[in-house]
Amino acid sequence: MSFKSFIPYQRRSVHAVIVTGVLVTTLGLVSIAHADPQAADNVEVASSIELDVPYVPTPEPVVEGMMEMGAVSEGNRVIDLGSGDGRIAIAAAKLGAQVLGVDIDPERIREADENAEREGVTDRVEFRQEDLFDTPIADADVLTLYLLPTINQQLRPKILTDMAPGSRVVSHAFDMGNWASDERRTIAGRTVYLWHVPARIEGEWQLMQGDTLVNLTLSQRYQEVRGVAQRDGQAMTVGNARLLGDRIAFTLADGEHYQRFYGRVDQDRIQGVEPVEALAGPGEPVEADWQAERES
Structure with a gap:
């Protein structure tokens, strides 16, 4: 992708058939429990867990769109995070990614493990029962979410602090x-x-263009x-x-010259990656x- 394509994204609509998700009721869980002793244990554990997010499956067309948008x-x-029956994680594993799915509900973990085995991707996906706020995310290239607005906003500082610049976050609905x-x-x-x-590009920078020095002060809000x-x-x-991840573009003008710069940010350094445009x-x-x- 050329860095000169730094333009606002255009909204696009994708028309597809909605696969209706069905909530699993307590009655449904009890029915499973009668047939499966392990499920009975899961039901007992699940009933004692306070869930931050209700379980609502993501329709398959949306899962496919999330994979495309996240360039998985x-x-x-x-x-x-909040992996439910595992469909998002399994879709990523089918594309060759190494995937971790996290859910606090043991019944969802059991269901996700079964689905991964049926789809033949158990070597590329792991499902873990834990609080999603405790999950390390620093090594994620892509973070997928179908949570709630309040949960997303509670996760936001951790995402901005822990994840590498340029990594992607894809959220269904919120x-x-x-x-x-x-x-x-x-x-x-x-x-x-x-x-x-x-x-993070806020601060005082010294920009060198050939023998020319430009003192550049940048401020940032996301x-x-x-x-x-x-x-x-x-x-x-x-x-x-x-600014798009670790890629930056900006124009410098002195009233006579107008030049467009394209660079990649690496901590305290920006390296030009495309020819400067006059x-x-x-x-x-x-x-x-x-x-x-960067000086400071």
């Missing part, structure tokens, strides 16, 4: 409060959101970036800034190589 592929590490999504789609009448965990700059004591305008100004050659280092 072979070799990815995927963590599904957003992240004031952290706007990078993409939103309607799939089979359901809303699905995508975020790229933003790099993926929203603002800035001011100076070159040789002359104020410059920082405009049209866009958007307007005199026709002298543009120094294409650039980099920036």
